[in-house]
Amino acid sequence: MTAALARPVAAAAPATSRLGRIAWNWRHNPKLELWLAWYTILVFYNIFGIVFFVMTRSQPPPKAWWSLPRMVQWFADNEWGLLVGFGIIFAMGAFATASTALITYSIRRMSVSPAFAYTYLILYSLAAVPGMLLTCIALVVGAMRLDRDPALMGSLYDMGFIAFSGTMGIFLVGSVIWAVAILLDTNRIFPRWFGYFNICNALTEVVVATCVIEKSGPFAWDGIISFYVNMVVFGIYTGVFITLLRKMIEREDFTAGSPLSQHRRPHAI
Amino acid sequence: MWVLVMIEGLTFAAYFVVYTYFYRQSPDLFLASQAHLDLTLGVVNTIILLTSSWSIARCVERSRAGDYKAALRNVLLTMAGGFLFAGIKLYEWSVEIGRGFTFTTNTFFSFYYFLTGIHLLHIIVGSIALFVVIHQLSSPARRAQEIIETGATYWHMVDFLWVIIFALLYVMR
Amino acid sequence: MGISAQARLALGWLLLTGITLFAWWMGSSHGPGPLRPDPAVAAGAIAITVVKVRVIIMEFMDARHAPRRLRYLTDSFLALFVIAMLATYRFA
Numbered sequence: 001m002t003a004a005l006a007r008p009v010a011a012a013a014p015a016t017s018r019l020g021r022i023a024w025n026w027r028h029n030p031k032l033e034l035w036l037a038w039y040t041i042l043v044f045y046n047i048f049g050i051v052f053f054v055m056t057r058s059q060p061p062p063k064a065w066w067s068l069p070r071m072v073q074w075f076a077d078n079e080w081g082l083l084v085g086f087g088i089i090f091a092m093g094a095f096a097t098a099s100t101a102l103i104t105y106s107i108r109r110m111s112v113s114p115a116f117a118y119t120y121l122i123l124y125s126l127a128a129v130p131g132m133l134l135t136c137i138a139l140v141v142g143a144m145r146l147d148r149d150p151a152l153m154g155s156l157y158d159m160g161f162i163a164f165s166g167t168m169g170i171f172l173v174g175s176v177i178w179a180v181a182i183l184l185d186t187n188r189i190f191p192r193w194f195g196y197f198n199i200c201n202a203l204t205e206v207v208v209a210t211c212v213i214e215k216s217g218p219f220a221w222d223g224i225i226s227f228y229v230n231m232v233v234f235g236i237y238t239g240v241f242i243t244l245l246r247k248m249i250e251r252e253d254f255t256a257g258s259p260l261s262q263h264r265r266p267h268a269i
Numbered sequence: 270m271w272v273l274v275m276i277e278g279l280t281f282a283a284y285f286v287v288y289t290y291f292y293r294q295s296p297d298l299f300l301a302s303q304a305h306l307d308l309t310l311g312v313v314n315t316i317i318l319l320t321s322s323w324s325i326a327r328c329v330e331r332s333r334a335g336d337y338k339a340a341l342r343n344v345l346l347t348m349a350g351g352f353l354f355a356g357i358k359l360y361e362w363s364v365e366i367g368r369g370f371t372f373t374t375n376t377f378f379s380f381y382y383f384l385t386g387i388h389l390l391h392i393i394v395g396s397i398a399l400f401v402v403i404h405q406l407s408s409p410a411r412r413a414q415e416i417i418e419t420g421a422t423y424w425h426m427v428d429f430l431w432v433i434i435f436a437l438l439y440v441m442r
Numbered sequence: 443m444g445i446s447a448q449a450r451l452a453l454g455w456l457l458l459t460g461i462t463l464f465a466w467w468m469g470s471s472h473g474p475g476p477l478r479p480d481p482a483v484a485a486g487a488i489a490i491t492v493v494k495v496r497v498i499i500m501e502f503m504d505a506r507h508a509p510r511r512l513r514y515l516t517d518s519f520l521a522l523f524v525i526a527m528l529a530t531y532r533f534a
Contacts, residue, residue: 196273199394204280206390210383213372218287219379229283233276271512278519286526293534300477312466316459323455326502330447425503429495436491440469441484442477 034105034249040098041242047088048096048132055085058139060231061161061222064215068150071157075142082143086136093133100124102245107178109248110185116177123174131167135160165221168208168230175202190244197237204233270419274426277391281430284387288380288437295376300442302377305370310361311439314354315432321350322428325399325421332406332417340417341406347424348399351392358389384434388427395427454501461490481531488527492520 016024025032052059062074075082100121107117138160142153175198182195207230211221218225292299328343362382372382402420405411445453468486472478499516500506506513 193272196270197276200273200276200280203277203387203390203394206387207383210372210379214379217376217379218291219383224287225284225383229280229287232283233280275515275519282519282523282526285523286530289527289530290534293531296479297476300479304477308466308469312462315462319455319458319462322498322502323451326451326454326504327448329504330451422503425498428502429498432494432498433491436465436487440465441487442472442480 030254031249031252034102034252037098037102037105038242038245038249040095041102041245044092044095044098045238045242047092051085051089055081055088056139057081058135058160058164060227061164063222064158064161064211064220068154072146072150072153074157075139075153076146079143079146082139086140089132089136090140093136094129096128096132097125100128103178103241106189106245106248107181109187109189109252110181111187112181112184116181120174120177120181123170123177127167127170127174131163131170134163138163161221162212165208165211165226168205172202172205175199175205189248194240194244197240201233201237204230270422274422277426277430281433284384285433285437288384289441291376291380292441298375299377302370302375302381303438303442305365305368306381306439307361307364308439310357311435314357314361315435317350317354317357318428318431321347321354322425324350325424328402328406329418329421332412332414337406337409337412341403344399344402344406348396348403351396351399351424355389355392358385381438384438388431388434391427391430395424398423450501454497458494458497461494465490484531485528488524488531492524496520 029035057078063070066074103124104117104121107120108114110116138156142148142156142160146153179195179198179202182190182198183192207219207226208221210219211223211226214220214223214226217223221227324343324346328340328347331337331343332340362385365378365381370378370381372379398420402417405413405416465487468483468490472480496517499520500513505516
């Protein structure tokens with residue numbers, strides 16, 4: 001039993017005003033960092049969805065087989081959406097790391113070697129932020145000066161969308177790592193069926209690979225199979241893991257083995 | 270594992286419906302291309318996979334009965350079936366590519382290589398699952414029934430997915 | 443319980459192989475010349491496929507002895523699949 005547990009965690013926030021309870025949690029809740037990370041994930045994914053799907057209209061992606069003038073037209077049509085939307089991502093896109101961090105934490109809580117957690121952390125740091133940011137950079141550069149040589153605009157267009165789809169491979173491997181960790185874990189941090197769901201997600205993300213060959217039809221980067229079916233599975237998967245992370249935090253009791261078990265909360269700011 | 274079976278089943282069902290949709294959009298192209306496939310090889314592969322499914326089911330039945338030697342024999346048979354299937358599949362691809370039909374030839378062949386390819390990937394993952402089952406069965410210190418049945422369930426899924434792929438790519442017109 | 447578990451599995455395999463051979467006949471039973479769309483063959487192929495899948499699920503995967511919910515789930519999935527396939531074939 002650590003001193004952290006001797007602190008009356010069970011003593012709930014006093015029944016004062018909502019503001020009072022928030023203040024109490026800020027000062028005393030040992031899971032504060034976990035909850036901050038979790039709510040950050042929620043906020044981030046909502047902003048991500050609005051930016052990519054509504055503001056910039058870069059998801060679902062436009063056609064891969066368009067001619068250069070048509071591609072330039074797309075930049076022009078979405079100019080302000082791209083600039084403002086991805087500007088927002090530039091500013092706060094790094095919050096995506098909260099998701100990686102919380103999942104890495106969950107893997108550290110497992111009975112498997114920490115190597116799983118570190119591999120996952122490296123993989124997703126390599127994939128999620130550059131994979132998303134490279135798309136943003138390429139498409140913003142295109143929208144910034146619409147009078148560029150159309151061939152250059154075409155390159156930026158391709159780079160933007162391939163960057164988004166191409167990084168699926170790293171997500172795939174990350175899913176496999178997480179799956180193996182869950183299936184080997186004896187601490188039961190996650191239910192076993194979620195380990196299998198990770199394998200499903202990995203197997204489904206493979207289909208994105210065809211988009212570098214096919215520019216039209218079901219296997220293009222906007223194809224029914226390479227994009228839509230894949231995105232449906234990935235979307236459900238994301239919703240599921242966010243929910244499971246929440247349940248994990250709720251169940252967290254800082255028993256031995258938790259990276260937080262030796263944690264001493266500093267005095268709140 | 271049934272969660273995986275259901276999710277993969279739904280995902281593949283989506284692929285199959287999409288395939289049927291595209292087939293109905295250009296039936297002549299699809300049928301002309303389908304004529305170049307070797308139905309016999311498809312049937313052979315189907316029977317191999319059905320047999321491997323049978324042997325893994327026998328493996329589960331034997332391990333429930335405690336007859337681990339027979340169970341091990343059966344799972345090795347399953348593994349052999351999987352390898353044979355993969356070998357024939359690769360041979361079939363080489364024949365089609367030799368005739369000039371690649372992924373980019375037309376939509377039918379895109380679907381052909383995609384469906385058989387992603388199925389082959391599932392076979393590879395299934396082989397890993399079978400390795401785990403073999404590992405479990407080969408020592409009295411292990412032999413967790415749950416793991417054996419989980420591996421078997423995955424393999425049956427691989428089998429029934431192929432059954433549908435065979436019907437769509439080789440038979441349906 | 444008349445037959446042993448082993449015999450039951452063997453019968454299942456026999457049935458599946460038999461249906462496969464029938465499908466083989468169905469697939470190759472076309473005249474000379476280019477293939478034509480044949481709704482009967484399509485419906486037949488889908489139908490026998492679903493039968494085969496159901497045999498695999500119920501017998502090989504042992505869903506026969508599984509909780510009722512699983513059997514309902516798999517049967518619903520198969521029913522949905524048949525409907526989706528036939529509808530797509532008919533209306534696409």
